[in-house]
Amino acid sequence: MAKFAANLTMLFTDVPFLERFERAHNAGFKAVEYLFPYAFDADVLASKLEQYGFEQALFNMPPGNWDAGERGFAAIPGREKEFQQSVETALTYAKALNCKKVHAMSGIVDQNFTREEHINTFINNIRFAADEFATHGIELMIEPLNNRDVPNYFIAHQREAAELIRQVDRPNVKLQLDIYHAQIMDGDLTHLIQDLADVTGHIQIASVPKRHEPSEGEINYPHLFNILDESGYKGWIGCEYNPKNTTESGLAWVKPYL
């Protein structure tokens, strides 16, 4: 049966970040995920997890200068040293939060370099991170982002990510299949989920086109939850959407699963 993690970057945003844990707990969630933990001391976050009995499902590696538009740099030539440092930073948090899945963002392509140069950089960086994480039993996620929201992101299609994962050739590197991005870029979701089941490590959801609750829009999520079950997916499904009104008023869809 599908199980859902509250994404605290997107849900409960009417209160400051640290207060969102309590709100997610009161709503019935048993796990949380969020983009970045780095603004907070790892011990503070760990105590929030402990206080509410949460599992930390996932967080992202440092993305570079987010406010300046950077979206990671795993594929960006010339940033290798920074990438290696960011692996160590992420590892410190992953250990403190007992988090077994970390997402490495690949970055907006740099027009000064060829596609091949980006791919080679990505493969080398991801192998480095995967090997560091493997010694702690941590899986490394890579996630395609749709090119309407994030133009020129290095990976936009799910099967392209699966091919890169094959080339990286490390057992702890997996696909973060965000069904919102997948519907915009790929479609044919039933077959996509089934075909990529063996490389999928994490799932996220939102409606399309508006990235609201999964109960609206063009995707039939109850059908896809069954497909995920049948495909053997047992991990958390991250609720990574912008609530249409308050978070709580839009949670009816998830109540039967909590």
Ligand SMILES: O=C(O)[C@@H](O)C(=O)CO
């Ligand atoms: O889908 C998303 O936007 C996130 O999962 C993410 O990690 C990058 O912003």
Ligand SMILES: [Mg+2]
């Ligand atoms: Mg996502």
